[in-house]
Amino acid sequence: MNLLTAQAPAGVPRSGKGLALGIWRFVVMALVLALSLAVTPVAVAQADPDREMTTAAPGITADQWRQVRSGETGPNYRDSRHDSNYSLINSSGETWRHIRNRWVSPFGLIAIGGTAALITLFYLIVGRKELEAPRTGRLILRWSLMMRALHWTVATLFLTLALTGLNLLFGKFVFRTLFGDAVWAWMIAASKVLHNYLGPIFGVLLVIMLVSLIKENIPKWHDWVWLKKGGGMIGKKHVDAGFANGGEKGWYWLLASVGLMVVASGFVLDFPNFDQSRDTMQWANVIHAVGALGITAVSLGHIYIGTLGTEGALEAMTTGYVDETWAKEHHNLWYEEVKDQTIPEEEVAARKSSGTGAGPSATRTS
Amino acid sequence: MAQMKFMCDAERCIECNGCVTACKNANEVPWGIQRRRVVTLNDGEASEMSISVACMHCDDAPCMAVCPTDCFHKTDDGIVLHDKDLCIGCGYCLYACPFGAPQFPQTSAFGERGKMDKCTFCAGGPAESKEEEYEKYGANRIAEGKLPLCAEMCSTKALLAGDAQDVADIFRQRVVQRGHKDGAWSNNPQASTDNLAYDAAQKG
Numbered sequence: 001m002n003l004l005t006a007q008a009p010a011g012v013p014r015s016g017k018g019l020a021l022g023i024w025r026f027v028v029m030a031l032v033l034a035l036s037l038a039v040t041p042v043a044v045a046q047a048d049p050d051r052e053m054t055t056a057a058p059g060i061t062a063d064q065w066r067q068v069r070s071g072e073t074g075p076n077y078r079d080s081r082h083d084s085n086y087s088l089i090n091s092s093g094e095t096w097r098h099i100r101n102r103w104v105s106p107f108g109l110i111a112i113g114g115t116a117a118l119i120t121l122f123y124l125i126v127g128r129k130e131l132e133a134p135r136t137g138r139l140i141l142r143w144s145l146m147m148r149a150l151h152w153t154v155a156t157l158f159l160t161l162a163l164t165g166l167n168l169l170f171g172k173f174v175f176r177t178l179f180g181d182a183v184w185a186w187m188i189a190a191s192k193v194l195h196n197y198l199g200p201i202f203g204v205l206l207v208i209m210l211v212s213l214i215k216e217n218i219p220k221w222h223d224w225v226w227l228k229k230g231g232g233m234i235g236k237k238h239v240d241a242g243f244a245n246g247g248e249k250g251w252y253w254l255l256a257s258v259g260l261m262v263v264a265s266g267f268v269l270d271f272p273n274f275d276q277s278r279d280t281m282q283w284a285n286v287i288h289a290v291g292a293l294g295i296t297a298v299s300l301g302h303i304y305i306g307t308l309g310t311e312g313a314l315e316a317m318t319t320g321y322v323d324e325t326w327a328k329e330h331h332n333l334w335y336e337e338v339k340d341q342t343i344p345e346e347e348v349a350a351r352k353s354s355g356t357g358a359g360p361s362a363t364r365t366s
Numbered sequence: 367m368a369q370m371k372f373m374c375d376a377e378r379c380i381e382c383n384g385c386v387t388a389c390k391n392a393n394e395v396p397w398g399i400q401r402r403r404v405v406t407l408n409d410g411e412a413s414e415m416s417i418s419v420a421c422m423h424c425d426d427a428p429c430m431a432v433c434p435t436d437c438f439h440k441t442d443d444g445i446v447l448h449d450k451d452l453c454i455g456c457g458y459c460l461y462a463c464p465f466g467a468p469q470f471p472q473t474s475a476f477g478e479r480g481k482m483d484k485c486t487f488c489a490g491g492p493a494e495s496k497e498e499e500y501e502k503y504g505a506n507r508i509a510e511g512k513l514p515l516c517a518e519m520c521s522t523k524a525l526l527a528g529d530a531q532d533v534a535d536i537f538r539q540r541v542v543q544r545g546h547k548d549g550a551w552s553n554n555p556q557a558s559t560d561n562l563a564y565d566a567a568q569k570g
Contacts, residue, residue, distance in 0.1 A: 064407065064415065076410055080383050081403040086466035088405045088419065093462045097428045168456070172436040185452050188435045192454040196478070272457065273477025282461045 086278065096282040104286065105169060108293035112166075115297040119304045129310045131325050138342035139321035140335075148320055150209050157202040162296045164191035169289065196270050203263035210256050216243045217252040222333070243334040251302050254295065262291040321348055369425075369444040370487055370508075371530040372517065373537060374418045377544070378524035381406050381416035385516035385525050389420070392488060392515040393504025399469050401485040402516055418516070418525050421446060421467035421485035429459035429468060443508065444530075445487040450502050455479035487527070488514040 067074075071087040079086065143151070167175070168191055176184040225239060226232075226246030232239045239245075244252065268276060268284035276284075306313050312326040324342050327335040381404055389395065389402045402420040407413075423446045430438040430446065437452035438459075448459075457479055459468040470479035490506030493499035499506060507514065517527035526533045 064413065068407065074408060076406075076408050076414075078381075078406040078409045079403055080381075080386055080405070081400045081466075088407070088417065088465075090464050090466060093428055093464050097432050097462045101431055168434045172434060176436055181449075181452065184435070188452070189454050192456060269457075271476050272479065273472065278461055278466075281457070285458075285461065 090278060092279050092282060096286070099286055100289065104289045104293070108289065109170065111293055111297040112300070115300045119300055123304070123308065128308060131311050131323075132329060133325050135326075136324040136342075137345045138324045139345055139348050140324060140327050140338055140342055141320055142316045142322045142327075143320045145320065147212070148317055150205065150212070151317060154202065154205050154209055157198055157205065158299065160194055160198055161202055162292070162299070164195040165292055166296070167191045168195065199263075199266050199270055203266065206255065206259060206263060210252070210260075213244075213252060217249045219249055219253075222246075223249050238329070238332065240333055241331045243331060245331065247305070251298065254298060258291045258295055262288055262295065265291070319348075368529040369531075370423060370528065371444075371533050372420065372422060372487075372514075373526045373533045375524045375526065375537060375540065376415045376417045378522045379404070379416040379418055380522055380524070382521060384519055384521055385418045388515040388519040389485070392507070393486075394500070395483070395504065396471055398471055399483045401467075401469070401483065403466075418520075419465050419467075420516070421463075421487070422465055423487055424464075428462035428464065432458045432462045434458060439492075441489065443487075443489070445489045445508070447486055447489060447491045447503075448482060448484070449492045450481045451492075453481045455481055459484075485514075488512070 068088045069091055071089065071091055073087050077087075167188065171184075171188060171191070175187055179187070220242065222240040222242070223246035226241055227250065229235055229237070229239045231245065231247055265284040265288040269281060269288060272281070306317065310330075312323060313330075316322045316326075321343075324335075324339070327338070383404050386400060386402045386404060390400065393401065395401055402418060404416055404418050406416040408415065423444060425444070427438065427440070427446045429448075430440070433448075434456055435452045435454055437449045438446055439449070440446055455470055455478070457468075457470065459482060460466070460470070467484045468482045469484065470482055472479060474480070486503050486506075488505050488507035490499040490509065491503035493502055496506075505515070512518070514527045517525045520526075526536060
């Protein structure tokens with residue numbers, strides 16, 4: 001009975017209740033000991049490795065693998081990687097690869113190549129849109145210096161982003177074999193850095209540009225007519241246009257919708273430090289690529305019409321002024337509003353040489 | 367030519383993380399990168415199972431297919447390696463990978479990704495010298511005629527590495543011994559018969 005006496009606290013008289021508890025403990029312990037002795041021979045007999053394997057753990061079922069494939073994790077999912085929020089199997093990765101490689105990539109090339117081919121064909125067959133009447137020599141201010149600076153900054157950034165973006169999607173099929181690894185490594189690294197660092201600046205400037213041009217781009221009924229008549233190409237008649245014609249407004253609203261989506265998805269991809277999930281970035285990438293390829297294809301049209309395609313269009317965005325005839329032929333409704341503000345060519349030239357040309361103080365007249 | 371593969375026998379893995387540690391040690395993997403991870407499903411429940419995952423060196427590797435710089439290549443042994451000189455850290459391989467193998471050191475501002483790091487099957491990678499190879503990619507045990515350290519050190523031999531045929535044979539034997547009627551992997555009603563027939567053939 002040493003066991004029982006040892007359990008009694010020193011100096012405290014043992015009560016009757018304490019004694020009864022002590023005896024119970026002794027009985028239970030003896031029973032456990034006797035039972036374990038009796039069971040041991042059976043356990044030894046069962047230690048056959050083959051049989052143990054079949055009973056030690058329940059087999060992993062096909063259902064469990066299905067659960068893994070579907071990306072289900074459950075509350076008792078553990079991953080030993082410190083920052084891991086990944087499921088065991090990333091099934092969406094294969095979907096993303098399929099969308100990107102089988103659909104976005106080839107059809108993006110078709111969209112851009114096709115647009116370029118159509119424009120070339122159009123230029124060869126129809127040719128440049130010349131002014132119908134001779135120039136009057138009287139100019140109207142169309143774009144302030146501020147707007148021109150903004151336009152060309154956004155345009156330069158756009159072209160850089162488009163070219164580096166195209167390089168990221170298609171470059172490896174062309175330049176790696178053409179130039180070799182050393183040049184290719186430099187090219188593609190520069191593309192990524194330019195794309196990722198200039199992207200956010202483009203995004204901010206695009207928003208500023210969209211805000212400052214919204215007043216001129218509110219859709220009107222005559223814009224719908226303009227679009228239906230293909231800007232005057234169908235029916236060979238003049239169609240009404242305000243400061244911005246139907247096509248320009250279409251380009252504006254394309255940038256204001258798809259363009260902003262491209263910018264937004266670009267931010268998701270550019271800043272992976274907000275713990276956005278892999279799936280989010282996959283979708284952002286698809287939206288970004290589809291939107292950007294589409295806008296790049298349409299931008300070819302904007303560039304063509306603004307440079308080669310239309311006489312007098314480029315000078316509006318370089319000098320800021322357009323000829324009275326150009327305004328009358330292309331933006332008749334706007335011309336009606338501003339025809340009393342024409343300035344003779346010589347005066348504009350004199351202003352420019354004296355350095356007080358269409359500076360920031362000159363307001364855009366619309 | 368061999369076709370190197372990893373296989374983790376989920377019924378043997380005891381979640382000791384020995385493979386993770388062995389890998390970090392063999393390859394001097396940088397801080398924040400863990401090329402191998404152990405995933406436990408239904409932890410603490412009767413159906414608990416663990417599996418060790420790293421790059422599985424896919425036959426049709428999604429990372430290779432989506433890489434904008436084309437920095438991946440497959441060795442004659444079927445190991446998927448990448449060139450850190452070409453990697454630009456775009457993260458596309460991570461989006462595409464089924465196993466979450468590619469990881470990026472994010473030490474610069476705004477979480478900008480550094481050069482991708484992933485399991486090399488302890489086969490190093492493209493470099494000018496052995497020192498440079500070790501610095502960039504870690505150990506090249508394959509060149510020394512050794513298998514990846516994670517599998518070599520696995521205490522329960524749950525993680526197997528080697529030629530696909532050998533790995534498959536070992537696992538097949540285990541399945542036969544365990545007597546799963548569906549062969550553990552499929553719902554093939556013939557699996558149990560097939561396995562017994564295979565086992566009989568092996569014994570000659």
